[in-house]
Amino acid sequence: MFDRLDDILVRFEEIMEELNNPYVVEDQTKFRRLMKEQTDLAPIVEAYKEYKGARQDAEDSLAMLESENDEEMREMLKEELASAKERIEELEKELKILLLPKDPNDDKNVIVEIRAGAGGDEAALFSAELYRMYSRFAERNRWKVEMISVNESGIGGMKEVIFMISGHGAYSKLKYESGVHRVQRVPATESGGRIHTSTSTVAIMPEAEEVDVQIDMNDCKFDVFRASGNGGQCVNTTDSAVRLTHIPTGIVISCQDEKSQLKNKDKALKVLRSRLYDLELAKKQNAEAEERRSQIGTGDRSEKIRTYNFPQGRVTEHRIKLTLYKIDSIMDGDLYEIIDSLIAADQAAKLSSLQEI
Known part of the structure; x- marks a missing residue:
């Protein structure tokens, strides 16, 4: 799943670069196609970036917890770690749903x-x-x-x-x-x-x-x-x-x-x-x-x-x-x-x- 998400992230960045190209803007057919692809990928990219941020927060909290001796600080770090882990689980579920095959008719009248x-x-x-x-x-x-x-x-x-x-x-x-x-x-x-x-x-x-x-x-x-x-x-x-x-x-x-x-x-x-x-x-x-x-x-x-x-x-x-x-x-x-x-x-x-x- 994460290999696929990395590929989507790369593709999203490529689309953003293409949309900034003035030659692409002049080609309205290609521009509309890229805009639609960007709109479809944006929710996945946003959720994946948030997931990566939550993973980083969890790793940082765990690293600080291992070196921290103050009990009050340890309790605070434990809370942050638990919160980050909970958010990671939520985002994993959300990403699985976002990656489900989309019905090609969903946008139709x-x-x-x-x-x-x-x-x-x-x-x-x-x-x-x-x-x-x-x-x-x-x-x-x-x-x-x-x-x-x-x-x-x-x-x-x-x-x-x-x-x-x-x-x-x-x-x-x-x-x-x-x-x-x-x-x-x-x-x-x-x-x-x-x-x-x-x-x-x-x-x-x-x-x-x-x-x-x-x-x-x-x-x-x-x-x-x-x-x-x-x-x-x-x-x-x-x-x-x-x-x-x-x-x-x-x-x-x-x-x-x-x-x-x-x-x-x-x-x-x-x-x-x-x-x-x-x-x-x-x-x-x-x-x-x-x-x-x-x-x-x-x-x-x-x-x-x-x-x-x-x-x-x-x-x-x-x-x-x-x-x-x-x-x-x-x-x-x-x-x-x-x-x-x-x-x-x-x-x-x-x-x-x-x-x-």
Whole structure:
């Protein structure tokens, strides 16, 4: 590990030298690539330098302790040595996590698909609340939310909603949200006061660039139709909505949020590209079965991952057996404790897997 850290330190210093070269600044492509590499390496370099400083502090305290006779000074040096050793252990753990292979999609924007499952109108209402929850989480992180497509129910619910969240690290935070979300509560339509259980399915996909997925337009069939629903003055009067069918996979995407047919077509292609990319990721993860078992579930849409119990005010994350009694703040987008716990559990599983090899 330390040989690798020394190599990273050398590489970081090389990058800093290159960035100070005026010829590199003139080459914007190379400059951006170096800046990204520097940003990726900076946390590792900072932690490693602190680690080396802590090691030096421990060695200095130990050397002084061996030659010191004054009891009061010895006690002080022992405390400094214990503190340095504790910090060394903490930094070793931190460095192991920082050196874990990084998911190449972590910095990407995400396309989120929420679909009502079992529960009829109540499931559609819950899907709308999940949409608001993720929108609020995006706001807290200063990310942008862009609607792509929505199929609303008559009572304010959403049978299906597709939207994009754009922002640095969006996928790294939200990738653990894929799966079945279950809600337990008394629906507004229930007169007898009985608790119902409904579900919604969430799919989180990294936004795929054209370089990630090449789409053969001969494999795509486009149909245009008149949009329906609350879309503004022009939406319902022109054939602006687009239905895209990808013939090889049978994937069908409808977009009608924009007034422009061309913009709806672009959005539909964006969703298709991400879905095809997501399918390739799933194939790769299934092929790497051993690695897949060592990670927190990310992408199995049949997996029940979380329960929102409104009468008890609790949210239970089943994959890591975490229960929080703050359902109101979670539904308002305060997902940090859940997401941070999932990331920590995933990192611990990966570290454990590496140690077994």
